[in-house]
Amino acid sequence: MPNKIQKNKAIQEKYASFNCLHYIDGEYIASINDTTFDNINPVTKDVIGKVANGRKADVDRAIAVAKKAKNGPWKTMPLNERSKIIRKIGDLILENLEILAELESLDTGKPFSLAKSLDIPRAAYNFHFFADYMISTSQESFQQDDVALHYAVRKPVGVVGLINPWNLPLLLMTWKLAPALAAGNTVVMKPSEVTPMTATFIADLCTQAGVPKGVVNLVHGFGEAGAALSESKDVDAIAFTGETLTGTAIMQASAPSLKKLSFELGGKNPNVIFASANMEEAIETSIRSSFLNQGEVCLCGSRVYVHEAVYDEFVNGLVEKTKNLKIGDPFEEETFVGAVVSEEHYNKVLSYLEIAKEDGGTFLTGGQKNSDYDGYFINPTIITGLTKDSRCVREEIFGPVITIIPFATDEEILEQINDTSYGLAATIWTSDLRQAHTIAAKIETGIVWVNTWFLRDLRTPFGGMKSSGIGREGGAHSIDFYTELTNITIKL
Numbered sequence: 001m002p003n004k005i006q007k008n009k010a011i012q013e014k015y016a017s018f019n020c021l022h023y024i025d026g027e028y029i030a031s032i033n034d035t036t037f038d039n040i041n042p043v044t045k046d047v048i049g050k051v052a053n054g055r056k057a058d059v060d061r062a063i064a065v066a067k068k069a070k071n072g073p074w075k076t077m078p079l080n081e082r083s084k085i086i087r088k089i090g091d092l093i094l095e096n097l098e099i100l101a102e103l104e105s106l107d108t109g110k111p112f113s114l115a116k117s118l119d120i121p122r123a124a125y126n127f128h129f130f131a132d133y134m135i136s137t138s139q140e141s142f143q144q145d146d147v148a149l150h151y152a153v154r155k156p157v158g159v160v161g162l163i164n165p166w167n168l169p170l171l172l173m174t175w176k177l178a179p180a181l182a183a184g185n186t187v188v189m190k191p192s193e194v195t196p197m198t199a200t201f202i203a204d205l206c207t208q209a210g211v212p213k214g215v216v217n218l219v220h221g222f223g224e225a226g227a228a229l230s231e232s233k234d235v236d237a238i239a240f241t242g243e244t245l246t247g248t249a250i251m252q253a254s255a256p257s258l259k260k261l262s263f264e265l266g267g268k269n270p271n272v273i274f275a276s277a278n279m280e281e282a283i284e285t286s287i288r289s290s291f292l293n294q295g296e297v298c299l300c301g302s303r304v305y306v307h308e309a310v311y312d313e314f315v316n317g318l319v320e321k322t323k324n325l326k327i328g329d330p331f332e333e334e335t336f337v338g339a340v341v342s343e344e345h346y347n348k349v350l351s352y353l354e355i356a357k358e359d360g361g362t363f364l365t366g367g368q369k370n371s372d373y374d375g376y377f378i379n380p381t382i383i384t385g386l387t388k389d390s391r392c393v394r395e396e397i398f399g400p401v402i403t404i405i406p407f408a409t410d411e412e413i414l415e416q417i418n419d420t421s422y423g424l425a426a427t428i429w430t431s432d433l434r435q436a437h438t439i440a441a442k443i444e445t446g447i448v449w450v451n452t453w454f455l456r457d458l459r460t461p462f463g464g465m466k467s468s469g470i471g472r473e474g475g476a477h478s479i480d481f482y483t484e485l486t487n488i489t490i491k492l
């Protein structure tokens with residue numbers, strides 16, 4: 001083991017006995033058939049612990065508990081009281097910030113500093129935000145002349161399945177869990193098999209905060225566990241974040257029981273640098289939008305387009321800064337790029353680097369694994385010279401890899417931006433106000449950032465169009481998904 005990752009190794013030893021069990025009816029329990037699988041640290045390739053392998057029978061057990069609890073005290077509790085408990089979960093997450101950030105970094109390979117400054121505080125904020133938001137939500141009411149008064153009341157949907165990916169495990173799980181609970185639902189969480197630790201930890205925090213037993217349940221496992229949630233007639237809604245193909249499978253499995261579905265899926269997001277861009281800011285932020293979290297953020301701008309007038313200035317600046325990024329032990333303070341999440345994902349990302357070579361791409365940085373370390377480290381990679389038809393430009397790589405293509409006109413770039421089956425997010429850099437508004441309005445994505453990236457306000461709609469998702473989350477959109485409306489008409 002190279003000395004360079006001593007800190008990660010020490011943290012791994014600290015959690016040597018951290019095994020991930022299911023959490024059902026307020027108890028941590030093993031699988032019915034007692035089988036487990038290994039949780040691998042992507043930095044050391046060591047086994048960190050065992051994870052209970054949830055099969056259909058385990059999922060059905062959790063669903064039965066959630067179903068029994070759905071008409072219990074959590075639903076009927078005064079809103080103010082429920083809100084205090086939701087807020088308390090956020091407080092407990094912050095009280096355990098250090099532990100949760102360590103677990104998240106160990107599980108994903110992401111820098112500890114990032115987990116501590118972004119993933120975990122945002123997870124806490126999801127609860128604080130929805131604790132307040134639910135209380136201030138009003139209901140629709142319509143006076144129909146002197147004929148009738150109509151008003152709509154909100155009710156929880158019932159049992160909600162929360163199926164999540166590995167890239168921002170706690171942040172994304174709580175982005176669903178907080179509004180689902182705030183609206184009075186019971187849940188069965190299914191975290192990614194690759195990153196089970198923080199979900200395991202917070203399940204009991206919910207009980208400690210005062211959530212009644214049976215309301216928050218958790219089952220670990222692979223696709224089979226997620227599929228059992230989708231198929232069940234006792235699950236009323238599924239909120240899913242993950243790959244587009246998995247979304248298709250969930251939709252098919254859910255069809256016979258006609259569930260409510262919310263999908264946040266893959267992306268291949270453009271990052272466009274126009275000639276009038278503030279170059280310093282564009283380069284600085286493009287470093288983050290390209291390589292933050294090893295490029296494993298669904299919102300990363302992996303297709304970079306630069307106007308030919310500023311192409312050399314932007315590309316040279318980006319390459320220089322990329323070369324200075326610190327890659328290595330996620331527990332070293334200066335580390336910006338950690339390990340990618342798993343062997344399978346590492347091989348997938350490296351296979352795209354081979355495709356780039358075959359397609360005649362030029363690597364301005366990176367282009368290979370990082371051989372200073374044994375773990376799944378890939379050097380931040382900037383590729384030029386590819387055409388718009390290369391698979392590296394069209395398909396989601398989800399690693400520290402970007403392609404750069406020059407452009408000349410607004411019409412040309414707009415066509416390239418929208419020439420994709422994805423539609424999650426886009427970033428444009430320009431000082432021309434007219435250009436910003438005109439282009440932004442024509443981009444086919446759920447989110448457009450102008451002169452910034454990853455700037456979120458939890459009240460705003462979040463989600464993708466085309467193959468990047470169905471529905472929106474955030475503020476009123478989340479409440480709409482996690483509640484059912486009954487319209488009541490009083491004849492006057």
Ligand code: NAD
Nearest residue numbers: 164165166191192222223226227242243246264265266298
């Ligand atoms: P994935 O689709 O492979 O897995 C996500 C979850 O689905 C896991 O818990 C997995 O066990 C489960 N699953 C697998 N097969 C299933 C099935 N047949 N039925 C039900 N559940 C099943 O995705 P991933 O590799 O974990 O995550 C990466 C993907 O997530 C990328 O495509 C990324 O763009 C996407 N993502 C999107 C957003 C967004 O907001 N749009 C955010 C983060 C990640």
